[in-house]
Amino acid sequence: MSVWHPMSGYDPQARRTVMVSGEGCWVTDDTGRRYLDAKSGLWCVNAGYGRDELADAARDQLRTLPYYPLTDSHLPAQRLAARLGEWLGEDYVFFFSNSGSEANEVAFKIARQYHQQCGEPYRQKIVSSYRAYHGQTPGALAATGQNQRKLGYEPLPAGFLHVAPPDPYRCHLCEGGCTLRCAGEVERVLRFELPETVAAVIAEPVISGGGVIVPPAGYLAAVAAICARSGALLIVDEAVCGFGRTGRRFGHQHSGIVPDIVTMAKAVANGYFPIAVTAVRREIHERFAATGQGRLRHINTFGGHPAACAVALRTMDIMDGEDLPARAAGNALARRLKPLLALPQVGEVRGLGLLAGVELVEDRVSRRPVAADVTRRVVAACRERGVIVGMNANTAAGLSNVVMAGPPLVAGEEELDLLATTLEEAIREVL
Ligand code: PMP
DSSP states (O other): OOOOOTTOOOOTTOOOOOEEEEEBTEEEETTSOEEEETTHHHHTOTTOBOOHHHHHHHHHHHHHOOOOOTTSOOHHHHHHHHHHHHHHTSOEEEEEESSHHHHHHHHHHHHHHHHHHTTOTTOOEEEEETTOOOOSSHHHHHHOSOGGGGTTSOOOOSOEEEEOOOOGGGOOSOSSSOOOHHHHHHHHHHHHHOGGGEEEEEEOSSBOTTTOBOOOTTHHHHHHHHHHHHTOEEEEEOTTTTTTTTSSSSGGGGTTOOOSEEEEOGGGGTTSSOOEEEEEEHHHHTTSOSSGGGSOOOOOSSTTOHHHHHHHHHHHHHHHHTTHHHHHHHHOHHHHHGGGGGSTTEEEEEEETTEEEEEEBSOTTTOOBOOHHHHHHHHHHHHHTTEEOEEOOOGGGTOOOEEEEOOOTTOOHHHHHHHHHHHHHHHHHHO
């Protein structure tokens, strides 16, 4: 009678922090200890904990219509689709599901089936980036570029290819200044694979869990242009970057592109409910027939749950009412953490909005990453001081050396200062 926690095995000694309550940017455990949650749960609670208006929205909806499947429709789903369309600023159709992994699986199905409907049945392959994370279900895991996550679970579905990540700090492609050869790599892979066999390219606006890797300016726009030229669809995974995290409502809005498909998860309902979204440009949706094999053959029971939709709508009210994306942009966490560069083992501090990564290295010249265990100890030292941060896990590439922070977008001066000073103390203590 115990919980099997993600990423854990049998360990009779294991003791985990057991959280009991949350308020603003803070969570309290079962001993009464408070922590600054500088990870927003898992990048979910963008509008902060303790939002009574979200609890009220859920209660009101549960009293009115607690459940109905989207094989028909219901008002909260209709309203949420309309509102998300306003946020995206383009004409999209929305498929609701339960997790980021599922939203991406749905995106892959849609992309492949779309090409079939257009008379291009060979377009099956999905291209993604090493170091990126797209989820745990078979297709989403196959698209993920962190191969240690696949150990023992292969064979995964075939047809998933990876390109080098757009990683300015560790770029081995361009010499003497960025010429976006990382985007050129996408084009090269498409060409060698035969463009008419590639269904879609999937990318995160910022490679988030993989180490907060901010692509060079122009990368996403260049990839969008390559996709448009080759006929592959561009899927943008906004599971982390969406909902204000990077300083815009969606991360791709920094690039001015219109993705063919946008996937969202995590913060859609501020973490209060599981809900995920696959947004598809209307022209793509129009290729799917109302009946027969031309329909999208994906179904779930709880996708677009009425209470989740109602809470998502209220979350969007909060984001707009309190201008949280702009606040995240103004608070630019990476800028605040820049003084950490005074420490010789901090190779780079980077990020966008309230998403930041601190790259730990043995020294700045070699840029050799510190061992995963060192990063783990820095994260633990932060927690001992009452601040929860995360780290990336790229053991396959030997790059588990990025401490990651992303507090709720409501974080104030004091909280951001506490995060910065705690990180500095922790790095000094461990390194
Ligand atoms: N895409 C990205 C970019 C993510 O960070 C995550 C979750 N960390 C997912 C997809 C998968 O989301 P979920 O855990 O809800 O399946």
